[in-house]
Amino acid sequence: MSKSSTLSAQENEFINSLSSPQIHPLPITLKELNDEISLDSYLEKVKSNSIGYLVWSRLPVKIYIDEENHTNNYRISIEQLRVNQWISTVKKAIFEWSAYLPIVEISNIELAEIVISRAEPPLNTENNSSNKNITTIKAKTAQTSYKFHICNNILLHQMMIHISSNLGEISTLSAARHEIGHGIGIWGHSTDEKDALYYSSNKFLAPISLKDINTLRQVYKRPTRIGWKVFNSE
Numbered sequence: 383m384s385k386s387s388t389l390s391a392q393e394n395e396f397i398n399s400l401s402s403p404q405i406h407p408l409p410i411t412l413k414e415l416n417d418e419i420s421l422d423s424y425l426e427k428v429k430s431n432s433i434g435y436l437v438w439s440r441l442p443v444k445i446y447i448d449e450e451n452h453t454n455n456y457r458i459s460i461e462q463l464r465v466n467q468w469i470s471t472v473k474k475a476i477f478e479w480s481a482y483l484p485i486v487e488i489s490n491i492e493l494a495e496i497v498i499s500r501a502e503p504p505l506n507t508e509n510n511s512s513n514k515n516i517t518t519i520k521a522k523t524a525q526t527s528y529k530f531h532i533c534n535n536i537l538l539h540q541m542m543i544h545i546s547s548n549l550g551e552i553s554t555l556s557a558a559r560h561e562i563g564h565g566i567g568i569w570g571h572s573t574d575e576k577d578a579l580y581y582s583s584n585k586f587l588a589p590i591s592l593k594d595i596n597t598l599r600q601v602y603k604r605p606t607r608i609g610w611k612v613f614n615s616e
């Protein structure tokens with residue numbers, strides 16, 4: 383799992399030169415939650431690096447589903463059915479989360495803020511890297527990682543999610559729920575197996591719990607450098 387970040391002196395110097403983290407307005411979908419029923423969270427397990435929390439400020443979040451399948455459309459094969467099932471399962475998880483944070487599926491990968499690939503997580507992962515959240519069953523079956531870029535003097539991020547093509551329907555749904563949770567800002571794990579962001583994949587198909595939702599909500603109430611001007615311009 384992810385560990386504390388080890389930034390080079392150069393990176394630290396760059397981050398320290400950035401304008402300070404600020405809080406974005408709370409998305410309306412999270413505002414509407416009832417305070418009384420959603421007090422419990424695992425925010426303390428969610429990591430905030432020097433950039434701040436990994437929240438999306440330009441809603442809806444644009445997701446692209448990359449099924450890596452370019453087979454002939456005219457041929458209905460078993461493989462095609464498997465691809466279709468993977469896609470519809472991932473879409474189900476997106477739909478579930480979109481009740482709490484607006485998400486829209488787009489058809490142009492160039493514009494995507496989150497890319498979900500039907501592929502095995504890359505093998506060249508260094509486990510001590512802080513910008514990856516890895517979920518393991520036996521072999522690695524799902525992973526989310528992020529990177530930053532600057533556009534028009536605004537610091538932005540992009541999430542890359544890999545979900546294996548070799549999982550059954552239940553495991554795919556479980557992995558998609560979990561990884562999309564990371565992708566939209568819950569960069570940490572719950573220790574309760576009844577939460578979708580439980581640290582380990584288990585047999586139990588955890589729904590998106592009140593604790594998951596409230597953790598997401600708490601994350602969006604925290605400061606970040608993402609979505610703000612990189613440098614305070616005079």
Ligand SMILES: [Zn+2]
Nearest residue numbers: 515516517560
């Ligand atoms: Zn995870």
